[in-house]
Amino acid sequence: MTATSPTAVAESASSTIDPDAQAGRANDGELSAGFQSDLTIDQDAVDALVTTGELAAEFDDTLDDSTLYAKYRRLAAEQAALRRLATLVARGVEPMEVFGAVAEEMRRCLPADTAGLWRFESDREITLVAAAADPEALTRWPVGTRTPVDGDTLATMVQRTGRPARIDSYDNVAGPIAARVRAVGVRAAVGVPIIVDSRVWGLAAVGSLQHGPMPADTEVHVSRFAELIATAVVAACRDEQTRQLLAEGSRRSNLIDSLLEGRVFDEWSLREVAGHLRLPINGPFVVIAAPIPSAGDEPLPEIESKLRSLDIFSAWRRLPDVQVGIVHVASDHKLDRVIGLVSRMTTARVGVSAPVEDLRDTPRALHVARVMVRGPTDSTSSVAVFDGSILATAAVSAPEMMVKTAGAALDGFADLPDVDRKMLFETFRVWRDNDASVCGAAGVLVCHPNTVRHRLRRIEKYTGRSLSSPRDVAELCLAFEVHRRLM
16 A cells, blocks of 8 residues: 555555564563564554654644644554554464454444454354443343344445445344344444455454444554454464364374384274274285484485375384384385385385284384394395295294394304305305205306305304204204394
8 A cells, every 4th residue: 555645654554564573662562472473564654654743733734733633643543552463463362362352442443332353154144253342232242142144234245245344324224133233222334354365254343323424434444453353363273273283293193103002903993093094994014114313304204295196005103213104005016116215215224014914913014124124135225125934024023032043053153254154144045045956056156066065064064953954954044044134
């Protein structure tokens, strides 16, 4: 709004208020931390108001001194009121308290006999959320009253057009709202819309008990208060959304913890947890564990939304030492996509459990994923995936005990050079994976079969076990598996 007159200057000064930048100059004192308003005070326009008052003598030829002074006093009082209200909004005061203060300030500053704020409901009703009037009038239309929006009233006109409206006489106006207005004693009224997110949220109105229309500039003054009401509504919505997000995040974390810790047992609670986490009730699922670096950042940032973009459902939780995810993998193809995404996102070792069908197996899967963090990966990926074999499952089922047992079985290799020991371990693994075929192992290792036989005899020597004994072979298979995954 361009400042071209004292009234226009006042409009510019009053219609845009920044409580964070300017409310410290308000009568109420300093602001505490709270809602950051989008409104701004035009301090130059406020200063212009003061200058106008000080230089009133310059307007003697065109304006009466008393008229100019009265107008200045009214604008200054309104500006002070708006600043007080902006301070309440900035401090994050509850909306209902702000609404009540706005109604009182509107009634005092305009001046008016009554002032009220209404919220439009979805069922063509309005609810009185704040009012300022004499006690008798308040008992006839108490705060909280819902009234149908009907007839040619301020509410219907404002809701329909989204613009200010006025009624200069209620004598012949029909409808339940008009009847209440007459019961209060109001004869004329002016109302303006409260616009929130480009829609008419409510109505701010003032009324007069006197015959005749209210002053011509009433709409302008009420609109300034309506802007602050809209700001308070937006602030309240933001605060409520923040509270809901925090509550939702806390509940979600608790539900994920209940799965990770095995606190979900019956079918009903399992369905409730899965539904809230937006996970399918049926598997397969894998659990992923990614160690949190010393810097404290999540190793897989925004992983849940990235997986969702691949049509893969998951639920993630940050624990003190690892970021854990429960991921639904409907097919081997989706599991491959999960592993591919994770391997592209981090160079640190990440453990992935074997698929499980039941969410109640999550604790066991988490244990395996944690073990895989310490185990080897292939040469092309930093992701270590558990294969779910009986041998591998036995190896990681009781890590501390298995490491102790395997260590005793493999102590005979302790004095060998690392290169020699690694060669013998690799020979045993290849021989085992080729169904104990010497020729098959030789083909993979690219050596003569006699070389494989010689290495196998050395293994028998260092372990004190015979590779012709099924029991000894089983023990060695488990010992070498424990060494590969845990040691």
